[in-house]
Amino acid sequence: xxxxxxxxxxxxxxxxxxxxxxxxxxxxxxxxxxxxxxxxxxxxxxxxxxxxxxxxxxxxxxxxxxxxxxxxxxxxxxxxxxxxxxxxxxxxxxxxxxxxxxxxxxxxxxxxxxxxxxxxxxxxxxxxxxxxxxxxxxxxxxxxxxxxxxxxxxxxxxxxxxxxxxxxxxxxxxxxxxxxxxxxxxxxxxxxxxxxxxxxxxxxxxxxxxxxxxxxxxxxxxxxxxxxxx
Amino acid sequence: xxxxxxxxxxxxxxxxxxxxxxxxxxxxxxxxxxxxxxxxxxxxxxxxxxxxxxxxxxxxxxxxxxxxxxxxxxxxxxxxxxxxxxxxxxxxxxxxxxxxxxxxxxxxxxxxxxxxxxxxxxx
Numbered sequence: 001x002x003x004x005x006x007x008x009x010x011x012x013x014x015x016x017x018x019x020x021x022x023x024x025x026x027x028x029x030x031x032x033x034x035x036x037x038x039x040x041x042x043x044x045x046x047x048x049x050x051x052x053x054x055x056x057x058x059x060x061x062x063x064x065x066x067x068x069x070x071x072x073x074x075x076x077x078x079x080x081x082x083x084x085x086x087x088x089x090x091x092x093x094x095x096x097x098x099x100x101x102x103x104x105x106x107x108x109x110x111x112x113x114x115x116x117x118x119x120x121x122x123x124x125x126x127x128x129x130x131x132x133x134x135x136x137x138x139x140x141x142x143x144x145x146x147x148x149x150x151x152x153x154x155x156x157x158x159x160x161x162x163x164x165x166x167x168x169x170x171x172x173x174x175x176x177x178x179x180x181x182x183x184x185x186x187x188x189x190x191x192x193x194x195x196x197x198x199x200x201x202x203x204x205x206x207x208x209x210x211x212x213x214x215x216x217x218x219x220x221x222x223x224x225x226x227x228x229x230x
Numbered sequence: 231x232x233x234x235x236x237x238x239x240x241x242x243x244x245x246x247x248x249x250x251x252x253x254x255x256x257x258x259x260x261x262x263x264x265x266x267x268x269x270x271x272x273x274x275x276x277x278x279x280x281x282x283x284x285x286x287x288x289x290x291x292x293x294x295x296x297x298x299x300x301x302x303x304x305x306x307x308x309x310x311x312x313x314x315x316x317x318x319x320x321x322x323x324x325x326x327x328x329x330x331x332x333x334x335x336x337x338x339x340x341x342x343x344x345x346x347x348x349x350x351x352x353x
Contacts, residue, residue, distance in 0.1 A: 011292055013262055013299050017248075020255060057291055100295035101303075103247040 002029040003050035003114070008040040008066070009079055010058040014100055018053050018079070021107045027115065037061040041069055045174050049074050051114050053098075056080045064088050068134050068169040071178040075114045093139070131178065133159060135166040142166070144183055148208050149193040150175055162209065187215045187223050195226060237346055240301030248299065253350060260347040263300045264340070270296065271336055278322075278329055286325065287316035300343050308332055 005028050007018045015033055022030040031049060034040040037060050044052075044066075052074045056063040063078065064085075076094045078085065079102065089097070096110040130143045148160045152172040159166045176186050186192045191213050193206060200207040205214050206223070215223055234253050236242045249256040270293045277286040290313045297305035312328045 011295065012266060013259065013296050016259070016262065017299070057288070059288070101244070101248060101298040104250065105247070 003027055003111075004029050004031045004047075005051040005053065006031060006040065006044065006049050006074075007033040007053045008035075008037060008058075008063070009053070009055040010035050011055070011100075014055070014079060014102075017102055018107075021102070021104055024104065025108070025111060027111060037063070037066045041066055044070055044074075045177065048072055051075045051077060051095075051111075053077050053079055056085055064092060065169070067092050069171075069174070071131065071133075071170065071174060073132060073134075073139060077110050077114065133166055133168045133170075135159075135168045140166060144179070144194070145196070147184075147194050148197045149191055149211065149213060150179075150184075152190040160209075160211070185223060185226055187213060187219055189216060198227065201227065234350060236301060237342060239342060240346065241298075241303050242301065244298065244303060245301045257347060257350040259299050260343055260350060263296060263343060264347060267293070267296055267336070268340075271333065274329065275333075278326060283316050283319065283322075283325070287313055290316065297339075300346070302339055302343075305332070305335055305339065308335065 005022060007015055007022070007030070009015045009018065012035070015035065019030060019033050022028045028051070031047065032040070032043045034043065037058055041061070054063040054066070054076050056078060057080070061069070067073070067076065073093060076092060077096045077098060078089060078094050079098045079100060085097075088094075095114045098106060098110055129145065130141050132139045132141055134140075142159060142161070146161045148162065150172065151158045151160065153167065155169060155171075156167050157170045157172055157175055159168070172186065172190070172192060176184070176192055179192065183195055184192050185195055187206060193208055193213055197208045198206045199209070201224075202212070204217070204220065205212050207213070234256075236245045245256070249259070270289065274286065274289045274293060277289050281289075290309050294306050294309040294313065297303065297309065308328075309332060312325065312332065315325060315328060
């Protein structure tokens with residue numbers, strides 16, 4: 001099966017080279033090539049890919065800030081040679097660094113590394129009932145059943161569990177898309193709750209582990225329907 | 231490249247590594263360089279006059295690898311040196327002097343790249 005890959009680099013000539021190399025490599029399917037992290041984030045929020053060729057220094061979000069916002073971790077090949085990124089690269093499970101100008105032979109070695117690493121990443125591949133978030137400088141596995149609710153805090157969201165809270169750079173919309181509609185539901189513009197954790201329902205709020213969470217008027221009917229209120 | 235010999239003033243080994251036998255793509259890349267790099271150089275000059283050292287450094291960073299795509303890794307290293315000076319908080323006068331050196335080399339090499347693109351396009 002081909003590996004789906006995306007290129008993110010604000011430099012047009014670098015993008016062009018990588019696009020050409022991807023086209024020449026039968027194991028790869030280039031599904032997107034972007035010049036800005038905003039465009040790439042929009043795509044990556046809706047599509048899971050296998051390999052991301054990522055420039056670090058770009059206007060707007062840099063490469064690592066983009067990774068912080070993603071709800072999953074593709075294999076990352078950085079298109080930079082700066083050693084100052086080594087620590088971050090380790091934290092984000094970067095497969096390889098490609099120094100520009102990138103030759104095809106060097107590119108192929110990176111692809112080989114990425115392909116070989118596929119057997120080793122199963123331990124960090126989310127299962128059906130859990131997922132990874134990036135918080136506290138690392139990837140943390142959260143089980144859906146452990147999450148009580150999620151709160152939007154500016155450009156961040158905070159995951160509340162019975163034992164600990166985790167702040168991560170993301171949006172409630174992205175979380176909503178990732179979590180799916182079966183167990184979680186947005187009840188307010190600032191809250192998504194785990195429906196299985198709701199203890200009480202009051203007029204315009206639900207109670208989760210003692211926390212009173214408001215329900216938006218516009219969402220109330222949907223919440224009641226979902227909760228199977230008789 | 232079987233039917234093309236790059237000008238020896240360019241890094242021919244690097245160019246062969248980059249383009250192998252793909253003369254058509256070499257032409258695309260050389261043409262892109264001729265189109266894009268003057269714009270980037272203009273942006274660089276503007277940042278030097280009206281921007282901050284950091285915004286100037288970011289432009290240098292973006293420009294830096296483009297020289298290597300056409301066999302001018304020396305200019306990439308030159309740009310790398312400017313970027314380093316920016317990080318060391320060098321004064322504007324020093325940055326302008328380094329930029330002027332880069333600009334002079336760019337103008338000198340631009341004709342060389344134009345000639346190379348012309349040769350590639352006629353083969």
